Amino acid sequence: MSSVGLLYVGAVLFINGLMLIGLVPGRSAAILNFFVGTMQVVFPTIILIQSNNDLPTIFGAAGLYLFGFTYLYVGILQVTDVGGEGLGWFSLFVAACAVVIGALQFTLVGDPVFGVIWLTWAVLWFLFFLLLGLGRESLTYATGWFTIFVAHITGTIPAFFLLTGRFETNAELAVLVTVAAAAALAAAFFLGRRGVPHGKSSPHESAAVSPA
Template structure:
């Protein structure tokens, strides 16, 4: 069930990435954020109740709330026009929590690749904090492209592989994910993040 939710996380991240680079309007992105945000709150609640006290199952579900609350907040802000600062500071909390989930993933769950994926999510939500919480608009376009890349690399593709039974964790896969991600984001930074072009105004996203 959580794997299905991860697939739609890829969808909402894709739309929100397009929102950040100025392709999609904030109100147009609101429905998918509300749909997926609701899903990412209902799903972990069900999984935790069904876990019947199983600590491993609960830990796998607990982190989903971080994303569910983010997307609901994005959708609500897009509709109401409320300030984004609160969402930005919540994103810092998510970024820090994601580091903890990364450590838990490798130390307790033994899932090396998803430990790396959690670190990439931490990086992405840190960018959301910098753009929304601190108002660093010059990072908006870079953040948008990172969001689009992570939509597929950390959500949609892993979800499809998990759903179809083709996902197989290994040290090699984890290292490959880490190296490719660092190189890709580093190259993207030099291509976009350091341009002297005028920054894109921050729309209602996340």
């Protein structure tokens, strides 16, 4: 995953999380979703064209489409009257794929840190499925907070380590990311119990999501 693309994954997840907790209007969030979604569809296409059938390169680019399509889907939902159920069930597909890619990061790629990051994304997209696909509106606020936390744990922070050439991957760091993700999930549900002080997002506005 490109370090630049990962940085903007952090940005779009942060904005979408703020949308879910009612701080950013859906139409305003749609703009960044279109920008990042387009980037994560165009760039992988260029990579695949230039890959010369190199399987590791193709594997690295394939997952980007899952998130690129998600962000474009979110943007479309925010500027139209289309319901979010389709995005919810697509999110279940993304979550399942993220579990597989996460497992392959551990076994095939040998990158336990990104293995944990992909599994964290799987949890986040599963929450999107519950929220949009099954209509669990009570999860809106908790999902929004988890999206905000995940934006930085899996996007912004690792992106800056990659951009500065200081990224490392080992079992100890993978455990640290796991603890951070678990704490973020617990904190998100704790904050979710407090209600939505800035106005509850509808399932239509709940189309927030991640990564590159």
